[in-house]
Each structure stands twice: as C-alpha cells, then as structure tokens.
Amino acid sequence: MATESSSIRPLREVIRPVTLIEANRLSERLGVEVLLASETFQVTGSFKFRAAYHLAAQVPQGLIITASSGNFGQGLARACQILGKRCIVVMPDTSAAVKVEAVREYGGRVEFIDVRVISRQKRVQELAVQHPDGYVASAYDDPLVIEGNASLGEELAGLDRRVDGILAPIGGGGLASGILTGLRRAGSAIPVWAVEPRLANDAARSLREGRIVANDHEPETMADGVRTLSVGRHNWSILKEGLTGILEVSEEQIAVAVRELFHRVNLKAEPTGALSLAGLLSHAEEFQGQTVCCVVSGGNVDPAVYARILAGACPKTLETWFSSSSSSSFSE
Amino acid sequence: MATESSSIRPLREVIRPVTLIEANRLSERLGVEVLLASETFQVTGSFKFRAAYHLAAQVPQGLIITASSGNFGQGLARACQILGKRCIVVMPDTSAAVKVEAVREYGGRVEFIDVRVISRQKRVQELAVQHPDGYVASAYDDPLVIEGNASLGEELAGLDRRVDGILAPIGGGGLASGILTGLRRAGSAIPVWAVEPRLANDAARSLREGRIVANDHEPETMADGVRTLSVGRHNWSILKEGLTGILEVSEEQIAVAVRELFHRVNLKAEPTGALSLAGLLSHAEEFQGQTVCCVVSGGNVDPAVYARILAGACPKTLETWFSSSSSSSFSE
Numbered sequence: 001m002a003t004e005s006s007s008i009r010p011l012r013e014v015i016r017p018v019t020l021i022e023a024n025r026l027s028e029r030l031g032v033e034v035l036l037a038s039e040t041f042q043v044t045g046s047f048k049f050r051a052a053y054h055l056a057a058q059v060p061q062g063l064i065i066t067a068s069s070g071n072f073g074q075g076l077a078r079a080c081q082i083l084g085k086r087c088i089v090v091m092p093d094t095s096a097a098v099k100v101e102a103v104r105e106y107g108g109r110v111e112f113i114d115v116r117v118i119s120r121q122k123r124v125q126e127l128a129v130q131h132p133d134g135y136v137a138s139a140y141d142d143p144l145v146i147e148g149n150a151s152l153g154e155e156l157a158g159l160d161r162r163v164d165g166i167l168a169p170i171g172g173g174g175l176a177s178g179i180l181t182g183l184r185r186a187g188s189a190i191p192v193w194a195v196e197p198r199l200a201n202d203a204a205r206s207l208r209e210g211r212i213v214a215n216d217h218e219p220e221t222m223a224d225g226v227r228t229l230s231v232g233r234h235n236w237s238i239l240k241e242g243l244t245g246i247l248e249v250s251e252e253q254i255a256v257a258v259r260e261l262f263h264r265v266n267l268k269a270e271p272t273g274a275l276s277l278a279g280l281l282s283h284a285e286e287f288q289g290q291t292v293c294c295v296v297s298g299g300n301v302d303p304a305v306y307a308r309i310l311a312g313a314c315p316k317t318l319e320t321w322f323s324s325s326s327s328s329s330f331s332e
Numbered sequence: 333m334a335t336e337s338s339s340i341r342p343l344r345e346v347i348r349p350v351t352l353i354e355a356n357r358l359s360e361r362l363g364v365e366v367l368l369a370s371e372t373f374q375v376t377g378s379f380k381f382r383a384a385y386h387l388a389a390q391v392p393q394g395l396i397i398t399a400s401s402g403n404f405g406q407g408l409a410r411a412c413q414i415l416g417k418r419c420i421v422v423m424p425d426t427s428a429a430v431k432v433e434a435v436r437e438y439g440g441r442v443e444f445i446d447v448r449v450i451s452r453q454k455r456v457q458e459l460a461v462q463h464p465d466g467y468v469a470s471a472y473d474d475p476l477v478i479e480g481n482a483s484l485g486e487e488l489a490g491l492d493r494r495v496d497g498i499l500a501p502i503g504g505g506g507l508a509s510g511i512l513t514g515l516r517r518a519g520s521a522i523p524v525w526a527v528e529p530r531l532a533n534d535a536a537r538s539l540r541e542g543r544i545v546a547n548d549h550e551p552e553t554m555a556d557g558v559r560t561l562s563v564g565r566h567n568w569s570i571l572k573e574g575l576t577g578i579l580e581v582s583e584e585q586i587a588v589a590v591r592e593l594f595h596r597v598n599l600k601a602e603p604t605g606a607l608s609l610a611g612l613l614s615h616a617e618e619f620q621g622q623t624v625c626c627v628v629s630g631g632n633v634d635p636a637v638y639a640r641i642l643a644g645a646c647p648k649t650l651e652t653w654f655s656s657s658s659s660s661s662f663s664e
Contacts, residue, residue: 016354019351021373022348024375025437040598041353041597041598041599043356045598098595105357105360259635262600262635263430263635265373266372266373266377266600266631266632267373267600268594268598268599268600299598300598303591303594303595303642303643304643306639306642307638307639307642307643310635310638310639311635311636311639
C-alpha cells in the first residue's frame with residue numbers, strides 16, 4: 001500500500017499542544033511551584049500518539065505491526081486511521097475491554113494471543129513473516145519514536161515562563177529521551193529527571209552502572225505503562241548523557257500522586273501519568289523554591305483500578321490492583 | 333476594612349482561561365462536533381471563582397458572608413485570600429470533609445450549622461446583623477456575579493472557530509446569564525441552551541410559563557450544583573429573553589455523561605459539570621452536523637460519589653448516591 005507523502009499532515013497539525021496546569025494547591029503545600037504538563041487530553045489520551053503518528057507518517061510501509069495492550073497501540077491505531085494506513089496490534093486475550101475497544105474504535109486490527117502459549121515478540125515475528133510488507137514498530141526503541149516525542153520537548157523549551165526542572169516517567173525511555181532531544185535541540189538546558197517505580201528500577205540501576213541493566217521479569221508496578229524489562233538502546237544513548245538523575249518512588253507514592261491529582265487538580269491521570277508528581281512529592285525538599293514541570297504522560301486507566309486507588313487502599317501485593325486486568329501487563 | 337483598589341488585579345489576570353478540548357471520540361459517535369469548554373481547571377476547580385473574585389474585588393466591604401457547601405464557597409474563600417479580605421462561609425455540619433477542608437485551605441472561616449435547627453438563610457441573616465460591615469453574597473442572584481461569569485461568555489465569543497451552539501448547566505442561572513451577557517456584549521449571536529436535571533426543572537417550567545416558577549423543595553438531583561429552588565431575579569431578566577431553550581435530562585443521562593467524560597475524554601467532571609454533555613447526548617439528533625460547545629462548569633466531586641458513578645450503578649432513588657454526603661445539599 002503506497003502512502004501519499006504529499007497529503008501527510010505534519011505532526012504539529014494533528015497533535016494537541018501539551019495542556020499546562022498551574023497546580024496552585026499543590027504548590028502551596030509543597031513549597032515548590034508545580035506546573036503540570038498534561039498529555040491526558042492528547043489525541044488517544046497519552047503522549048504516545050506523538051511517537052505513533054510520527055513513525056506511521058515517516059515509514060513507507062502501509063502496514064504497521066506492534067505489540068501493545070496500552071497507549072502505544074491506541075496511538076498507532078488512530079495515527080494509521082488518519083494516515084490511511086493499516087495496523088495490527090497484538091494484545092493478550094485477557095486485556096481490559098476498554099483498551100481493546102479503543103484500538104478497534106480507531107480502526108486497528110486486534111490480534112489476540114494467549115500469553116501462556118506464545119510471547120508477544122514471537123507473535124509479532126510470525127506476523128512480520130506473514131506480512132513482509134509490514135513495519136514492526138517498537139513503542140520506544142526507535143529513532144522515529146524519539147523524534148515524535150521530541151515535539152513535546154520542543155514545546156516545553158518554548159514555555160513563556162521559567163522552569164527549573166522537568167520530571168517525566170521512564171519505562172523504555174522513549175518519553176524521556178524524546179523530551180531531552182527536543183529541549184536540547186531548541187537550545188534549552190533545563191535539567192530533566194526521570195521518575196521510575198522502585199519495583200521497576202532498571203533505568204536507575206542502569207544509570208548507576210553506566211550500562212543497560214534489565215529487570216529479571218516484567219515488573220508488577222501499578223504503573224503499567226512502564227513495565228518494561230529495560231530501556232531501549234536508542235533511548236539509552238541519549239539518557240545516559242542527558243538525564244540529571246532518576247527518582248525512584250514506591251507504589252504507595254504513586255497512588256498518593258493519583259489521588260492528589262484527583263483531589264487538588266481535578267486531573268484524571270493513569271498511575272504511569274502520576275509518576276512525575278510522585279517523584280516530586282517524595283523529593284520535595286530537593287526542589288524547594290523551584291518551579292518544577294511534571295509531565296503527566298497519560299490518562300487512560302481502567303475505571304475499576306482508578307476507583308480502587310481513589311478509595312485509598314494501598315495493596316500489600318500488587319495483584320489486588322490489577323485483579324481485573326492482571327494479564328494486560330504488556331508494557332507501553 | 334478598607335480595600336486598596338489600586339492594587340486589585342483585574343479578573344482576567346487571576347483566572348485561568350477556559351480549557352478547550354476537542355472531544356473527537358464523542359464527535360465521531362454522535363455525528364456532532366463536540367467542543368468542551370472546561371472550567372474544571374479554573375482556580376478552585378469551577379467557574380464560580382470568576383463570579384466570586386469579581387464580586388469580592390468590586391464591593392467595598394472587607395468581609396463577605398455567604399452560604400455554600402459547594403463551589404461558590406471555595407471560590408469566594410480563594411478570592412478573598414487573594415484580595416486580602418475575609419469571608420464567612422455557612423455550611424451544614426454534615427458537609428463532606430473535602431469541601432470544608434478546601435474552604436479552610438483558602439483561608440475562609442467556616443460557620444457550621446445544624447440544618448435541622450436553623451436554615452442557612454437565617455444563619456446568614458444573624459451573621460449579617462453581627463457583622464454590619466459585611467456584604468452578604470448570593471452565589472447567582474447578583475449583577476456582580478453575572479458580570480464575573482460574563483468573562484466566560486466573552487472568551488467563548490472570541491473562539492477562533494465556528495460554534496453553532498453553546499450548552500451550559502442551569503441552577504440559579506448565574507452561569508447561563510453570565511455567558512449570555514458576555515457573548516452578546518462581544519457581538520456574538522451564538523444560541524445558548526441551558527441544561528437542567530428533570531428532577532429540578534424549575535427553569536424549564538419558568539421559561540414555558542414566562543415567569544419564575546419555584547420548586548417546592550430543594551431537588552434531590554445528583555447534580556448538587558443546581559439544587560436551587562428557582563432562578564434568581566437578576567438572572568431571569570437575562571435568561572427569559574436570551575436563552576434559545578432548556579434541555580431537561582434524567583439522572584441516568586447525567587451519570588452516563590460523567591462516565592463518557594471519564595472514558596472518552598479523560599476529563600474528571602462533577603455531575604453538575606457533566607449536565608451540558610448529558611443535554612447533548614440526549615438531544616444529539618437536533619444537533620447533527622453542528623459544532624456544539626458544552627460548558628463543563630466544574631470538577632469538584634467527592635471521590636466516593638465519583639467512584640459510584642463510574643461503577644455504573646444508576647440508583648432508583650437518589651439517596652443512594654449521596655448517602656455519604658446527603659446533607660451537604662446546599663445549592664451552588
């Protein structure tokens with residue numbers, strides 16, 4: 001399927017600029033000026049659309065294959081819909097219905113797998129063999145993904161106010177490396193911290209050891225957007241030089257951040273989206289008197305999970321959080 | 333207490349401009365281009381801050397007295413905090429803790445009453461006698477309130493896109509009359525519909541009968557921001573000429589609208605804030621092919637109530653909704 005390059009709308013015309021919210025009530029509590037940069041109202045509800053659209057627009061292939069039960073799948077489906085391309089999204093057959101519905105609503109083809117029988121990588125490889133005309137897309141480890149996310153960094157570089165630091169969630173590293181790329185290209189030297197669940201702290205360990213360290217298994221953090229085994233190679237080369245540091249947070253701190261965004265900002269964030277605020281809440285002393293921009297990466301969360309977080313129950317084991325969607329644990 | 337007029341910051345400098353969100357997923361489902369104008373990120377989480385700040389800035393008194401368990405109380409407390417004034421907010425002693433906490437956090441003095449012993453009007457009158465230097469503020473029936481809310485109408489008149497109609501919730505009428513005032517002053521003829529719960533349809537009946545009709549008792553709609561007995565006199569004189577019509581919605585339609593905003597827009601809205609979308613959902617045929625702007629008036633909602641709405645339970649009797657906060661039923 002040939003693409004008509006001449007008719008492709010540039011990224012900046014199809015995305016929603018990041019939504020800025022001054023979190024005054026949090027600022028007064030913390031002694032830190034809190035500026036939220038929310039991607040929850042981005043097309044498909046997360047920053048992933050930026051990367052997905054840029055990738056789908058740039059590759060010549062008319063078919064894109066990916067594995068994602070989360071935001072990248074939705075973003076890619078919508079991007080392909082806009083671009084007149086096709087996509088196949090591999091999802092576990094136990095994925096939350098709302099996530100499957102969203103991919104289909106955007107015109108994506110869902111390919112269910114039984115994760116006890118076949119891994120997502122294996123199924124993607126099978127599909128790639130069946131469809132030699134297809135492009136196999138990673139949700140983070142691809143220069144096109146980084147470039148798409150760089151559009152957010154460029155926006156943050158252009159803010160009409162002083163920002164002393166930017167906090168962003170990290171899983172595979174696509175967002176943080178994209179923000180760094182966009183900021184630095186626009187001439188901004190604002191320090192960038194990544195925030196990572198302690199349960200999934202491979203990026204923090206990688207930064208300490210100076211090489212990519214992987215988790216033994218997919219981490220069971222409630223922040224299901226960052227359940228990656230490790231950062232990607234393309235991301236790592238940017239992160240290892242560019243990041244000022246990585247803040248690690250507990251599951252309870254993530255839950256508190258989701259609730260604070262609900263109570264004091266009226267912002268619906270998914271646990272992964274609340275990571276940046278969790279990092280600030282747990283390291284507020286280090287940012288006293290500064291203006292900190294917390295990137296809220298997305299808002300797509302299962303209503304039952306969200307209600308449980310609002311109810312304030314902080315689980316002993318993480319299974320309780322995801323009892324209704326425990327198998328939909330594909331990262332990003 | 334004298335006010336320093338010279339140091340008063342104008343309304344447009346202290347408010348957040350309305351947040352515009354293209355609700356693409358809703359648009360595609362409804363065949364109506366849905367543009368949300370959200371005040372959920374306004375200072376204190378609802379449009380009420382516009383009115384409260386304008387009123388508090390304009391009256392010469394240094395003390396303002398009001399009865400509100402809801403958004404006007406929070407807005408007024410924050411406005412007075414900014415302006416260096418004092419305020420007393422009369423609230424039932426059974427008000428939700430989060431609401432009491434918010435008024436206090438903004439520096440407001442909370443005056444609890446036992447509603448079985450004394451009415452809010454009576455207590456406000458007592459306080460007015462005790463504090464002859466105070467200004468007694470209505471949350472809607474005051475030209476200063478209408479003027480503050482007119483700032484939203486002016487913003488909507490200035491939108492850089494075509495809008496065929498505006499839908500906004502109605503209770504006392506402060507918001508709808510303000511929007512009409514601002515729009516018409518800015519030269520915009522966009523039709524404005526108000527949306528009202530069927531359980532509290534005094535405004536719709538008033539419009540049909542050509543005179544203010546009051547509810548017999550405070551209506552038990554889940555949209556607790558519009559539990560007024562009737563529209564105000566100042567509001568009525570604007571509404572009766574200016575409104576194109578009033579759409580009535582069921583409690584179930586309000587709940588559906590809250591859920592749709594959560595699922596398809598990532599927007600946390602309070603039931604009153606979701607009224608406008610409920611009106612559109614239930615009258616979508618009449619707006620086919622048009623661009624409709626739904627004003628989401630506020631986002632402050634008790635987490636337990638919100639979780640119950642998300643869970644999809646639609647009550648036979650309304651008590652179930654507000655079992656945890658049934659007495660905090662002061663309107664606006």
